[in-house]
Amino acid sequence: MANYDFQKARKPNPDSASDDSRTMDFSSLPKNPVSISDAEEKHAVQRGDDLGFISRGQGTTRRRKPAKRQKSLYVKGPEEIIDWFVEYTNTQNHSAYWKSIEDLKNMIEGQGK
Numbered sequence: 001m002a003n004y005d006f007q008k009a010r011k012p013n014p015d016s017a018s019d020d021s022r023t024m025d026f027s028s029l030p031k032n033p034v035s036i037s038d039a040e041e042k043h044a045v046q047r048g049d050d051l052g053f054i055s056r057g058q059g060t061t062r063r064r065k066p067a068k069r070q071k072s073l074y075v076k077g078p079e080e081i082i083d084w085f086v087e088y089t090n091t092q093n094h095s096a097y098w099k100s101i102e103d104l105k106n107m108i109e110g111q112g113k
Contacts, residue, residue: 036044075082089100 085097085100089097092100092103094100094103
């Protein structure tokens with residue numbers, strides 16, 4: 001398995017003064033969560049509303065319909081019948097064979113009523 005040279009150490013850039021210049025200094029950032037007063041929070045929320053900000057928790061959400069349970073079926077039969085079924089599915093522009101079976105179901109149930 002090739003390592004694509006990821007294991008090799010980086011060569012220092014001779015143009016840079018030192019490698020320390022490439023690191024960031026985070027020492028001035030607070031280590032604990034920042035606390036703000038209720039008035040400051042209300043002011044910040046009002047500014048966001050004025051700018052048109054909508055929280056992800058608000059507004060309309062698109063929910064997927066729960067998936068129907070699936071089942072598989074293997075059908076073996078005479079070649080001319082299977083070919084006819086495939087051709088029927090293609091001519092109906094169905095994207096799946098089950099839609100052609102649904103057509104057959106609707107025809108049978110529609111005649112029985």
